[in-house]
Amino acid sequence: MKPEISSLQTDNFDDHSSIESTLRTYLQPVVPRDEFVDRLRGKLEQQVLPIQKRRVISFYRLLEVTLQTMALMVITVLTVRVFLIILTTWKILRTSNVR
Amino acid sequence: MNERVFRVEEKSEEQILALASAGDEEAFAWLYQKYVTRIYNYVYFRTGNAAEAEDLTAKVFMRAMKHIRNYRDLGLPFSAWLYRIAHNLVANWHRDNGRKKEIPLDDALPLPVLSKHPESEVVKREETEKLLRIIRKLPPERQQLIILKFVEQLSNAEIGAIMGKSEGAIKSLYHRTLLSLREEYERYFEDFE
Numbered sequence: 001m002k003p004e005i006s007s008l009q010t011d012n013f014d015d016h017s018s019i020e021s022t023l024r025t026y027l028q029p030v031v032p033r034d035e036f037v038d039r040l041r042g043k044l045e046q047q048v049l050p051i052q053k054r055r056v057i058s059f060y061r062l063l064e065v066t067l068q069t070m071a072l073m074v075i076t077v078l079t080v081r082v083f084l085i086i087l088t089t090w091k092i093l094r095t096s097n098v099r
Numbered sequence: 100m101n102e103r104v105f106r107v108e109e110k111s112e113e114q115i116l117a118l119a120s121a122g123d124e125e126a127f128a129w130l131y132q133k134y135v136t137r138i139y140n141y142v143y144f145r146t147g148n149a150a151e152a153e154d155l156t157a158k159v160f161m162r163a164m165k166h167i168r169n170y171r172d173l174g175l176p177f178s179a180w181l182y183r184i185a186h187n188l189v190a191n192w193h194r195d196n197g198r199k200k201e202i203p204l205d206d207a208l209p210l211p212v213l214s215k216h217p218e219s220e221v222v223k224r225e226e227t228e229k230l231l232r233i234i235r236k237l238p239p240e241r242q243q244l245i246i247l248k249f250v251e252q253l254s255n256a257e258i259g260a261i262m263g264k265s266e267g268a269i270k271s272l273y274h275r276t277l278l279s280l281r282e283e284y285e286r287y288f289e290d291f292e
Contacts, residue, residue, distance in 0.1 A: 016274075016277045019277050019280055019281060019284075020277070022230065023230070023245065023248075023249045024249060026223070026226055026227045026230045027144065027227070027230070027245070027246070027249040027250050028250070029136070029140050029250050029251070030139075030140055030143055031136065032135065032136060032139040032152075032153065032156070033153075036153045036156075037135055037136075040131075040135070040153075040156070040157050040160060041128065041131060041132075043157065043161075044127070044128070044131060044160060044161070044164055045124065045128070047161065047164060047165075
């Protein structure tokens with residue numbers, strides 16, 4: 001394919017200013033479609049909600065784990081205490097029986 | 100909500116950035132509105148395709164929103180951070196599409212200046228397409244420089260801030276870019292002769 005003689009070709013790129021002039025002529029900003037900009041904004045807004053939700057969920061998850069750990073510790077302490085009481089009682093009873 | 104937006108607009112960009120980093124969605128919306136066209140332009144001129152530009156622009160802002168909490172103000176403009184994301188995504192896109200046929204400028208592209216003569220619009224579109232084909236033969240850094248300078252119309256200092264270089268380095272790179280552009284231009288037309 002041979003391109004037609006274009007203004008690009010006819011421009012004399014002898015110096016920087018002619019290249020700059022060509023770039024200035026042809027590289028002009030474009031505007032994105034309004035529908036695209038609005039749709040993307042909507043998408044971004046929808047993304048915010050799950051992020052906030054995840055944050056709340058992670059807070060409750062942390063609270064749940066903390067409470068579970070505390071409950072486990074209380075149960076462990078109580079179990080040990082009950083075991084010790086039983087052991088002590090058994091020892092006392094045993095001593096009294098021996099006498 | 101309008102009241103909220105109004106209050107956001109009263110603040111400086113640094114304050115808005117701080118709000119956005121703290122998860123304020125209105126602040127992020129303000130940043131989005133300010134930069135969406137610039138990022139779209141950058142991606143569009145790097146890919147030459149409106150559909151891809153929309154897709155990649157969406158990815159840039161999705162990624163920005165995901166990581167805005169990690170954003171730290173290092174004295175660079177916020178746009179530099181966005182351009183960096185865009186630059187990486189465009190590089191990935193070029194890598195993934197490297198072997199595919201070159202995509203021409205989208206016909207559905209809204210041209211910036213509407214003429215009363217459709218023929219001249221068509222000619223201008225073709226000329227732009229040729230020029231972009233030549234520009235895309237340059238290394239990514241030089242393409243970025245040309246787009247920031249001529250499409251975004253930024254100063255050398257602003258481009259330096261975005262590209263992480265000094266103003267002098269940008270001047271030097273710009274000079275080399277124009278030289279290589281001339282060489283690419285000559286090679287392009289020699290190929291057809």
